[in-house]
Amino acid sequence: RYGGGDIPATLGGLLAAIGTFVVLGGLITAGAGNIAYQVGVLDIDGNVEELSIAGAVASIVVLFVSFFVGGWVASRMARIDGARNGIIVALWMTVLVVVFGAAGIWAGAEYNILSRLDLPDWVSHWDNSEVTTATSVLASIAALVTYAGGYLGGLVGDIYNTRANSAMASASPEQILN
Template identity: 40%
Template sequence: MSANYDTGPVHGGKVGDQPPAETIETYRVGEQRELVVTRERDRFGGMKFGSAFFGWLTAMGTAVLLTALLAAAGTAIGLAAADNGVVQDATTAVTDTAASIGIAGIVALLVILFVSYFCGGYVAGRMARFDGAKQGVAVWLWSILIAVVVAAAGALLGDQYDVLSRLNGFPRLPVNEGDLTAAGIVTAIVLAGVALLGAVLGGRAGMRYHRRIDQAGLSR
């Protein structure tokens, strides 16, 4: 009499009902990756104002470069001052009359502002690794803080301390009495909103680079 060996599943069910070993291993690797990333985020996440400061520097440098190139190419009428060829401040330019600057100039300024702060947010998100949106907000907060400090220094000590004006950086705050109009306030809000949107999206884009590294490093 021959022995009868049962090769079926121990806990019942059919053999075909069991998931492949490769699927189980892939699930375990993905679960481990998420666990590691979550643990690292809990410890190293949050706003990193040091990284955000370098992001703000990147945003300012990009804004100056792009605005200078745009003015040199002559594609934004009214962006360059007629007397000395220096690019005017973005807030002042946008609040000018439509006849002197035009819709194309306004759109160009908004695009430059968005791209500049996208680059700044990307640098901050790439450096901080986690919470890219928060790093973008931190870049934007640096711009507001420095704009307030520079505007206060310019109002108290004179225009020679208006560093952003000398560097042609933006956005600046309309602190002069003639600039505190409804149009000036709305313009400042629009510029701040565009800068914030660009910084947040850039921060998220910079963070995604590290997620790809984590995925590659913890995969089989």
């Protein structure tokens, strides 16, 4: 009777996950960029000379924390079936990535606004031969971590909902209103 995915709750969880990702990613990028420039990983123009393992691990941690928060928000909003709603948050993100990736491939490089605005553009000039095994493995790990974060965040939100529901069920009406 109860259970299942709650679309408004999962979209709210997706927005929370994206917001958390932007904030944490910005903070870590600012700190890492400063450190990388100090130790000589960045050249004077700001080009990265090598990608460190620490950067990849930090990215994975930020993804996990972001989707943990998104799963928790979806679970708390839906109040039922938290793990399922947490996974749906990650599924929404997968759909967005596929849609925007397909739109980018369909539009082609001539509609790449980043190249016209003199902004950093790290993706459009890649060739398929440049995608290494390490890149594919890291992308797979990132996808798994995204789903795991959403699932675990949904479970934690479900634990809170269960405790709140049992407290309300055992309380008298006067205790609930006060």
